[in-house]
Amino acid sequence: MPGPPEGQEQKPLTPEEREAKKAAKKAEKERKKAEKAAKKAARQKEIAAQQEADRLAREGPDFAKDRYGQKERIQSQSREGRKFTRIEDLSVDDATSRVLVRGRVHTVRVTGKQAFLRIRQRTHSLQAIFAVNDVVSKAMVRFIGKLNPESIIDVEGILNKAPSPVESCSMKDLELAGDKLFVVCEALPRLPLQIEDATRAEDDTQYPNQDTRLDNRVLDLRAEPNQAIFKMQSGVCRLFRDFLLKEGFTEIHSPKIIGTASESGSSVFKLQYFKTQAFLAQSPQLYKQMCIAADMGKVFEIGPVFRAEDSNTHRHLTEFTGLDMEMAFNEHYHEVLEVLDRLFISIFRGLSEQFAEEVEMVNKQFPREKFTWLEPTLRIEWPEAISMLREAGEEIGDFDDISTPQEKLLGRLVKAKYGTDFYILDKFPLCIRPFYTMPDPANPAYSNSYDIMMRGEEIMSGAQRVHDPKLLEERALAHGLSLEEIGPYVDAFRYGCSPHGGGGVGLERVVMLFLGLPNIRKTSLFPRDPKRFSP
Numbered sequence: 001m002p003g004p005p006e007g008q009e010q011k012p013l014t015p016e017e018r019e020a021k022k023a024a025k026k027a028e029k030e031r032k033k034a035e036k037a038a039k040k041a042a043r044q045k046e047i048a049a050q051q052e053a054d055r056l057a058r059e060g061p062d063f064a065k066d067r068y069g070q071k072e073r074i075q076s077q078s079r080e081g082r083k084f085t086r087i088e089d090l091s092v093d094d095a096t097s098r099v100l101v102r103g104r105v106h107t108v109r110v111t112g113k114q115a116f117l118r119i120r121q122r123t124h125s126l127q128a129i130f131a132v133n134d135v136v137s138k139a140m141v142r143f144i145g146k147l148n149p150e151s152i153i154d155v156e157g158i159l160n161k162a163p164s165p166v167e168s169c170s171m172k173d174l175e176l177a178g179d180k181l182f183v184v185c186e187a188l189p190r191l192p193l194q195i196e197d198a199t200r201a202e203d204d205t206q207y208p209n210q211d212t213r214l215d216n217r218v219l220d221l222r223a224e225p226n227q228a229i230f231k232m233q234s235g236v237c238r239l240f241r242d243f244l245l246k247e248g249f250t251e252i253h254s255p256k257i258i259g260t261a262s263e264s265g266s267s268v269f270k271l272q273y274f275k276t277q278a279f280l281a282q283s284p285q286l287y288k289q290m291c292i293a294a295d296m297g298k299v300f301e302i303g304p305v306f307r308a309e310d311s312n313t314h315r316h317l318t319e320f321t322g323l324d325m326e327m328a329f330n331e332h333y334h335e336v337l338e339v340l341d342r343l344f345i346s347i348f349r350g351l352s353e354q355f356a357e358e359v360e361m362v363n364k365q366f367p368r369e370k371f372t373w374l375e376p377t378l379r380i381e382w383p384e385a386i387s388m389l390r391e392a393g394e395e396i397g398d399f400d401d402i403s404t405p406q407e408k409l410l411g412r413l414v415k416a417k418y419g420t421d422f423y424i425l426d427k428f429p430l431c432i433r434p435f436y437t438m439p440d441p442a443n444p445a446y447s448n449s450y451d452i453m454m455r456g457e458e459i460m461s462g463a464q465r466v467h468d469p470k471l472l473e474e475r476a477l478a479h480g481l482s483l484e485e486i487g488p489y490v491d492a493f494r495y496g497c498s499p500h501g502g503g504g505v506g507l508e509r510v511v512m513l514f515l516g517l518p519n520i521r522k523t524s525l526f527p528r529d530p531k532r533f534s535p
Contacts, residue, residue, distance in 0.1 A: 064137035068144070071154065071182040087124040092161060092173050099176070100156045101126065102184065104222075106195070107168075110145035117144060117178070118169060119155060123227045123361060125169040127162075128155050128176040135179045143181075150187035150195065150222070156180035192216045198223035201365055202518070210521065217526055217535055225365045228358035229523055232351060233511050237302055239350040240323050243343050249298040249325065254287035256280060256304060260485045269308045269318075280306035283504055286489045288326035289436070289465055293497040298327040305506070310530045313404075314519045315457060315509060319528040323510075326465075326502030333438070333448045333464035336501040337424060340452065340462070341377045344422065348373055351514060359515065368516030371455070373422040378414070381427045382446065388413045399429040399445065411456015426450045428463075435479040436472065438464040438501075452503070454513035462503025469493040 013021065085099040103119040103126075110116075113132035118125055130136050130144055147153070157178035165172040193208060193216040200207045213220040220226060241251065257273065258281050269280040284301050291299045305322035325343075329335035348371065351359070389396055392413060394406055402410065414423055430439050430447040440446040449463030466472045469490050473483055476490070483490065511523040521527040526535060 062137050062139045064135060064140045067135065067179060068140045068181045069183070070186070071184050074184065087119070087121045087126045087171055090126070090159065090171055090174055094159050095161045095174065097159055098157070099159055100154065101128075101176070102152065102154050105147045105149050105151045105153055105187075107149065108145060108147050110141060113138065113141060115141045115144040117147075117155070117181075119153070119176075123224050123231075123358070124171065126171045126174065126176055127166045127169050128157065128178040130178045130181070140181070147183070148187045148189050150191060150219075152184040152187075154180075154182045154184055191219060193219040195219065195222055199225060199365060201367075210519065214521065214527060214532065215535075221525075225362045226522075228355075228361040229511065229515070229517075230525065232355050232358050232362075232515075233507060233523060235351060235355055236347060236507060236510055237321075237323070239347045240343070241300070241302065243346045244298070244300045244325060247298065247339060249300045249327070250296055252284075252288070252291055252296070252299045252301050253303065254281070254284040254301060256306070267307055267309045269306050282307055283322060284324050285436075285504070288324060288502060289467075289497075289500065290489070290492040292326055292328050292500040293467075293492040293495070295498075297498075298325075300325040302507075305504075312530055315512070317506075317508065317520060317524055317527060317529055318533075320509075320520075320524065321507040322504050323507055324502065324504040326500060328498035328500045329464075330499075333499075333501045336462070336464070336503075337379070337426070337450060340460070340503060341424070344452065345373065345375055345377065347510075348422070348514070362515050362517075366515065366517055371421050371514050371516070372415075372419065374418070374420045378418050378420050378423040379426055380414070380423060382425065382429065383427075385410055385425055388417075399431055401429075401432045407453075407458065408456040411453060414453075415456075421455045422453065424450055424452050433463060435475040435481060436463075436465050437475075438466050448501070450503075452505070454510070455516065457509070457513055459509050459513060460503045460505040462501060464499065464501040467493055467497040467499055 082100055084102055087101060087103065090099070101119055101121075103121045106118040106120040106125060108115065108117050115130040117128040117130065119128055130141055132138055132141055155176065155178050157176045157180065159174050160177055162173055162175045166175060193212060197206050197208050198213065198220050208220075221230070245251070257271070257278050259276075259278060268282055271278055271280065283305055284303065288299055288301070301322070301324045303322060303324075304319060306319050307316075308318060309316060325340075327336055327339065383398070385402070386396060386398060389402070389406055389410060392409060394409065396402070396406065411421070415421060426449075427440060427446045428449045428451070430437065430445060433447050433449050438448045440448055447463060449461070451458045452460040452462070466475055472490055472493060476483060476486055508520050508523040511517075512520050515523075517523060521529070
């Protein structure tokens with residue numbers, strides 16, 4: 001377009017004209033970019049076609065084309081009755097048999113005319129080898145070599161005894177001579193977290209940081225140590241339940257939406273409940289006691305617990321799984337302690353005997369001293385604990401609560417003196433315990449309450465509860481609580497209630513401390529803390 005006549009100023013563009021000119025320029029740029037991309041794609045297609053033509057000329061038709069590839073999407077349209085084999089069920093007695101395995105691509109490596117594939121199922125793995133022969137083509141080997149790690153595949157072949165131990169796999173004495181492979185679900189080619197990195201030792205420079213792991217928790221959970229951790233967590237719940245059922249306990253399920261704060265008003269999550277306010281339960285404490293008042297005798301619960309505590313520590317969560325128990329006793333609250341003593345020993349013994357492989361898997365990543373305990377469990381009373389701390393140089397009053405560093409120091413002192421990572425600390429000062437804790441009749445400055453400790457950290461707080469309504473009201477008022485708000489709870493004891501006691505333990509903390517892990521988030525499936533509520 002010719003410019004304006006000489007000496008005549010060009011008329012400035014309007015805002016609309018400037019936008020139109022800018023849009024036209026952008027559109028032309030996009031057109032050229034698309035044209036260039038189309039030419040590149042066409043060229044790549046030509047190259048691929050030529051390479052395929054060269055391959056066909058060199059190798060002939062792919063005789064194995066029906067033995068590998070992308071499997072049709074499984075939408076439950078039919079059942080062929082194929083028998084799938086679990087890797088963990090294989091043994092050398094299965095050598096020479098034909099098997100079908102579904103698992104994940106852990107690693108793949110091509111060397112010459114062979115593809116080496118490590119197939120993973122949870123904590124178990126098997127090596128499959130695809131070697132070019134009369135049923136496995138070169139094209140099939142190339143296809144396998146390009147598989148994306150973490151893709152789910154079906155592999156079929158003949159089991160053979162491995163000529164030498166396959167150290168990279170859990171199944172060391174067998175390997176699979178593969179002749180069929182189909183991709184069931186393909187993973188992305190680039191993963192935000194590599195499973196191999198997630199299994200590295202914590203002092204490895206390539207060990208992923210905690211936020212990276214938790215942001216990609218689904219991938220992180222696939223790592224062998226994490227699979228082992230949550231198998232053990234499941235085991236703790238089973239051992240806890242089985243022991244108490246054999247002791248005559250009844251499993252209960254208390255409400256988690258409650259009308260009043262269960263322990264204190266400062267650390268509860270509030271929520272709108274229709275036209276009024278409600279809270280998420282901090283514990284099943286009050287309902288456990290009400291069950292005792294209802295003549296249920298011995299009760300336990302496994303369920304979620306919510307704590308609105310702004311504690312960003314290695315051992316605190318805002319939501320965790322509570323293992324709670326409560327029981328009536330006849331003469332002394334130590335009857336409850338004796339049950340707890342046998343309960344925990346049963347759990348520790350069960351974990352050691354039934355999950356030895358899982359413990360070893362975790363210890364490869366987090367090497368720790370083996371957890372130790374005594375039978376029966378060591379018990380020390382509060383004055384002795386204070387004396388041990390003072391002898392170690394700590395300044396602490398007779399009725400001061402023990403700080404976290406002092407708690408850990410006491411654990412080390414107990415381990416050095418008594419040789420145990422597990423003990424019961426009895427007779428806490430009354431002033432640092434909840435209102436429903438029974439005072440010690442011999443010295444009202446103390447109480448019939450206890451903490452249970454692992455590796456120098458508290459895992460359970462418990463006590464004899466106040467079952468007398470008059471004393472319960474006195475204790476509530478002393479703690480500044482409203483009798484109106486806790487009325488239904490106190491009323492439960494007005495009709496007569498057996499003496500009783502119990503305690504509650506955090507599942508995640510037990511697993512963390514048994515294994516000696518550095519952070520409770522490693523034993524929480526999808527951790528919730530003051531800074532994280534996703535994924």
